[in-house]
Amino acid sequence: xxxxxxxxxxxxxxxxxxxxxxxxxxxxxxxxxxxxxxxxxxxxxxxxxxxxxxxxxxxxxxxxxxxxxxxxxxxxxxxxxxxxxxxxxxxxxxxxxxxxxxxxxxxxxxxxxxxxxxxxxxxxxxxxxxxxxxxxxxxxxxxxxxxxxxxxxxxxxxxxxxxxxxxxxxxxxxxxxxxxxxxxxxxxxxxxxxxxxxxxxxxxxxxxxxxxxxxxxxxxxxxxxxxxxxxxxxxxxxxxxxxxxxxxxxxxxxxxxxxx
Amino acid sequence: xxxxxxxxxxxxxxxxxxxxxxxxxxxxxxxxxxxxxxxxxxxxxxxxxxxxxxxxxxxxxxxxxxxxxxxxxxxxxxxxxxxxxxxxxxxxxxxxxxxxxxxxxxxxxxxxxxxxxxxxxxxxxxxxxxxxxxxxxxxxxxxxxxxxxxxxxxxxxxxxxxxxxxxxxxxxxxxxxxxxxxxxxxxxxxxxxxxxxxxxxxxxxxxxxxxxxxxxxxxxxxxxxxxxxxxxxxxxxxxxxxxxxxxxxxxxxxxxxxxxxxxxxxxxxxxxxxxxxxxxxxxxxxxxxxxxxxxxxxxxxxxxxxxxxxxxxxxxxxxxxxxxxxxxxxxxxxxxxxxxxxxxxxxxxxxxxxxxxxxxxxxxxxxxxxxxxxxxxxxxxxxxxxx
Numbered sequence: 343x344x345x346x347x348x349x350x351x352x353x354x355x356x357x358x359x360x361x362x363x364x365x366x367x368x369x370x371x372x373x374x375x376x377x378x379x380x381x382x383x384x385x386x387x388x389x390x391x392x393x394x395x396x397x398x399x400x401x402x403x404x405x406x407x408x409x410x411x412x413x414x415x416x417x418x419x420x421x422x423x424x425x426x427x428x429x430x431x432x433x434x435x436x437x438x439x440x441x442x443x444x445x446x447x448x449x450x451x452x453x454x455x456x457x458x459x460x461x462x463x464x465x466x467x468x469x470x471x472x473x474x475x476x477x478x479x480x481x482x483x484x485x486x487x488x489x490x491x492x493x494x495x496x497x498x499x500x501x502x503x504x505x506x507x508x509x510x511x512x513x514x515x516x517x518x519x520x521x522x523x524x525x526x527x528x529x530x531x532x533x534x535x536x537x538x539x540x541x542x543x544x545x546x547x548x549x550x551x552x553x554x555x556x557x558x559x560x561x562x563x564x565x566x567x568x569x570x571x572x573x574x575x576x577x578x579x580x581x582x583x584x585x586x587x588x589x590x591x592x593x594x595x596x597x598x599x600x601x602x
Numbered sequence: 603x604x605x606x607x608x609x610x611x612x613x614x615x616x617x618x619x620x621x622x623x624x625x626x627x628x629x630x631x632x633x634x635x636x637x638x639x640x641x642x643x644x645x646x647x648x649x650x651x652x653x654x655x656x657x658x659x660x661x662x663x664x665x666x667x668x669x670x671x672x673x674x675x676x677x678x679x680x681x682x683x684x685x686x687x688x689x690x691x692x693x694x695x696x697x698x699x700x701x702x703x704x705x706x707x708x709x710x711x712x713x714x715x716x717x718x719x720x721x722x723x724x725x726x727x728x729x730x731x732x733x734x735x736x737x738x739x740x741x742x743x744x745x746x747x748x749x750x751x752x753x754x755x756x757x758x759x760x761x762x763x764x765x766x767x768x769x770x771x772x773x774x775x776x777x778x779x780x781x782x783x784x785x786x787x788x789x790x791x792x793x794x795x796x797x798x799x800x801x802x803x804x805x806x807x808x809x810x811x812x813x814x815x816x817x818x819x820x821x822x823x824x825x826x827x828x829x830x831x832x833x834x835x836x837x838x839x840x841x842x843x844x845x846x847x848x849x850x851x852x853x854x855x856x857x858x859x860x861x862x863x864x865x866x867x868x869x870x871x872x873x874x875x876x877x878x879x880x881x882x883x884x885x886x887x888x889x890x891x892x893x894x895x896x897x898x899x900x901x902x903x904x905x906x907x908x909x910x911x912x913x914x915x916x917x918x919x920x921x922x923x924x925x926x927x928x929x930x931x932x933x934x935x936x937x938x939x940x941x942x943x944x945x946x947x948x949x950x951x952x953x954x955x956x957x958x959x960x961x962x963x964x965x966x967x968x969x970x971x972x973x974x975x976x977x978x979x980x981x982x983x984x985x986x987x988x989x
Contacts, residue, residue, distance in 0.1 A: 528649060529617070529620060529621060529646065530617065530650070531651045532613065532614065532650060532651035532652060532655070533651045533654070533664070534651075535617065539609070583867075588868075588942075595872070
């Protein structure tokens with residue numbers, strides 16, 4: 343049976359070395375190239391595989407600044423059918439709760455059987471938005487999924503848990519967050535990239551999804567960041583990233599310098 | 603420096619580079635060591651539509667030119683020239699079909715090629731390489747069939763490709779005008795594969811003998827007309843030679859990158875060797891020559907793609923220059939790495955082995971000089987100038 347699949351993706355800086363603005367305590371995005379959150383690429387791949395097996399449609403959904411449209415185009419190039427971007431000043435500064443609220447309204451509007459998310463974003467690392475969306479939608483969810491099989495109106499999934507995995511049956515519609523063990527994401531195709539380049543991606547604001555604006559943005563976010571800091575940098579030794587024989591020779595020359 | 607690529611060309615470069623870095627480079631040393639054909643990588647190239655690049659749109663391709671094809675070859679060659687030549691030789695084998703195939707032949711084969719069915723071009727024989735007129739493989743007309751007999755040698759993609767364009771003699775009395783070109787498919791009765799060659803470089807690519815013993819092929823598989831084989835061969839090689847230059851440029855770029863990185867970390871006499879002027883000058887010459895070869899390559903492909911009718915000289919020039927540069931640059935790369943460069947644990951000796959073939963195949967560089975010299979004389983004579 344065909345499935346209506348929504349994959350939630352986030353555009354993130356292409357680095358794990360995230361810098362934080364000490365004044366606003368938000369992520370510094372300037373000067374850092376953006377990519378699709380790597381964990382979300384596994385969710386997209388799983389969505390495409392479900393469609394290839396059972397039929398249906400894969401829609402990618404993102405909330406972010408207008409330039410997040412590039413992340414959605416990348417998803418279209420890989421094989422998503424459609425994309426929607428939630429962008430508006432009213433969304434800016436949303437914490438995980440407000441983000442989950444906005445995404446859930448968009449998903450309701452799209453209608454869906456299966457919602458897929460990466461296990462977490464690699465900039466924020468909270469892993470809260472996926473389960474938050476499921477709560478707002480009032481549908482069951484399973485996190486850290488490493489394998490999933492759809493069986494008509496339900497899914498049988500294996501969840502990674504400490505020391506092993508658990509297998510659960512989840513009635514659809516439902517939301518799943520996936521881990522990288524689930525599949526190997528494909529690369530985009532040239533045809534996909536050419537098509538994505540000219541794709542018109544719908545942009546939705548709060549009124550398009552019927553959102554209560556008091557639940558959005560900084561004002562709608564109960565999370566308060568009190569202090570953000572980087573751990574103190576400790577002086578570390580010199581790392582010799584070279585073959586052993588060369589490293590040994592180098593070490594010896596260093597030691598000789600000390601002894602003399 | 604990059605030529606002024608348009609948006610689609612940048613897309614192709616980015617995608618090919620990503621595949622090269624993520625899928626090809628990590629495998630390059632192992633494929634070389636084990637002389638293993640890169641099946642999994644070719645699968646990725648198929649899925650990514652890169653085989654569709656040079657195939658006309660009406661036959662399921664993307665209808666792009668020699669420039670775009672060379673961008674793919676160059677990017678693949680940065681990671682592994684063996685993988686790059688497998689792709690480039692597929693392009694070479696498809697040219698006779700694209701340029702000289704009938705409507706029916708194109709409709710039958712080009713969609714398969716766009717989807718990733720490999721091609722191979724079979725000209726060389728034991729007694730005929732540079733001397734295309736010396737080929738012995740015979741094609742004898744028999745009713746609705748041609749019967750092929752003979753052996754082709756050193757055929758890139760031999761044994762792996764499902765589609766072959768083969769040059770054979772249909773009328774020995776007519777010399778080069780007695781050669782014809784045929785499409786032969788793997789699995790046709792009487793068509794088998796001989797010796798698999800063990801090579802100095804490009805070891806992940808397949809190079810093999812093709813053996814025809816009373817191989818009956820339908821007469822519909824003749825490309826163009828009887829006697830057009832030599833002309834088709836020349837036109838095919840003209841169009842394919844920039845592909846060899848692209849391999850050479852890719853090899854050079856890899857060599858320069860690896861050398862600069864190595865020189866910045868390798869220490870001798872208490873300092874990194876990149877601080878020595880002798881090393882910097884080597885690097886400077888390597889990089890400059892690479893840029894010059896790349897500029898000539900894409901100048902040539904733009905000329906071809908602009909619709910030029912005659913480009914033998916230009917194609918030969920870019921192949922000649924880029925391959926000679928590749929040999930020089932990779933030899934110097936081994937020098938920069940010193941003793942380590944000579945060891946197979948390090949990546950640069952492979953580049954030197956891979957570079958050598960670019961001076962030899964698709965016409966030795968001596969033949970390229972003949973082509974260029976001949977064209978210069980002919981052009982001058984055409985202008986009516988006296989010698």
